[in-house]
Amino acid sequence: MRPLLFSIALAALALTGCEAPTETRPPESTSKSEEAxxxxxxxxxxxxxxRPSTAHHIRTGPGTSNVIDLWLPDGKGPFPVVIMVHGGCWQKSIADRTLMNFAAEDLRQRGLAVWNIEYRGVDEDGGGYPGTFEDVARATDLLRDYADEYNLKLDRIAAMGHSAGGHLALWLAARPKLPRSSPLWSETPLHLDLVVNSGGLADLEASAPVTQEGCLASIMDVLTGAPSGQRPDVFSDTSPAAMLPFAARQVSVNGEQDRIAPPILGKHYTKKAKAAGSAASFIQVPDTGHVELIAPGSEAFEMEAALLTEELKR
Known part of the structure; x- marks a missing residue:
């Protein structure tokens, strides 16, 4: 159980839900009653x-959610790789991988290959638990199968996830902690060296009362699955905060004015990760909301790009 004072602080930050836009785009980062x-x-x-695009698309199965976009730098390589995971409240009606095209192209120009993965949202057939997690795991592990063809370096691998994608990126790094009894267990999950948790909702239990209700609380049961006798704690194999510690270095980057993922979430998760023995740090960017985190040219994105470049090019 979280301490009472922390629970009160989280509840005080909770927002009223925003209507999901009709186009595939994330919800606004401020409530309708409070102008940004x-x-x-x-x-x-x-x-x-x-919006930039790439010519390299890798199909992983039927349907629109079984695809990976590969962004390759100029030259022959070998290229270091960033695994990129989009957000959108785990819902395809809100966002898909193309939201990250701006960030992917910027990193590509810095000499980093980007493995931009798609996955089924909770609003799609088979999405939620375990499908959403199975999709991101399969797409990530497939990187090994294409490394030779595209001359990708796998000695050090980083991941960047935004919003809901921050949760999934950290979950990818935590997979070695999964028990064999979990439907999500795999024998050889791809090792990640760094995860940039960009405005992420890494602690599902702590995030639910803080972010918009339609973003997490109302879809939590679908995302985590129902408890059972064999799996009484639904967070045990779905929430990175419940799977600590794990080996990857973790950096949570939060905007000071973010109303979807307020900085208290990044601070709390980082504190929990450090206490568990993980290498974790927190960066709060002033005068920054949720969007700047994936917008090339912003102070926040420049920080994230520098973290990734330093890790992979050292």
Missing amino acids: PMSLMTWKDLLTRE
Whole structure:
């Protein structure tokens, strides 16, 4: 159980839900009753930019959610790799992997290959538990099968996940902690050296009362599955916070003004990770909301790109 004072602090930050937009884009990062400061980016600011694309698409099965976009730098390589996981409240009606195209292209130009994965959302057939987790795990492990073809370096691998994708990216790093009894267990999960948790919802239990209700609380049962006699704690194999410690270095980057993933979540998760023995750190970026975290040119994204570049090019 979380301490009472922390629970009160989380509840005080909870927002009223926002309507999901009709287009595939994340919800606004402020409530309708509270106008965002002019200095904060909106989704419109990001999505009206010219969206880059890549010519490399890897099909992993039938349907729109079984695909990986590979962004390759110029040259012959070998190229270090960032596994990228999009957010969108675990819901495909809100966002898909193309939201990360701006970030992927920026990292590509810095000499990093980007393995931008798709997965079934909780609003898709087979999504939730265990399907969403199985999708990101399979897409990540497939990197090994394509490393030679695309001259990808696998000696050090980083991941970056935004919002709900931060949760999934950290979960990927935590997979070695899964018990054999879990449907999500695999014998040889890909090892990750660094995870950049970008405005992520890494602690599902702590995040539910803080972020928008439609983003997590209302879909929690689908995302984590129902408890059972064999699995009484649904967070034990779904929430990175319940799977600590694990080997990957973790950096949580939060915007000071983020209303989807307030910085208290990153601080709390980092404190928990350190206490468990993980290498974890927290960065709070001033005058920053949720969107800037994946917007090239912003202070927040420059910090994240530097973390990834330093890890993979050293």
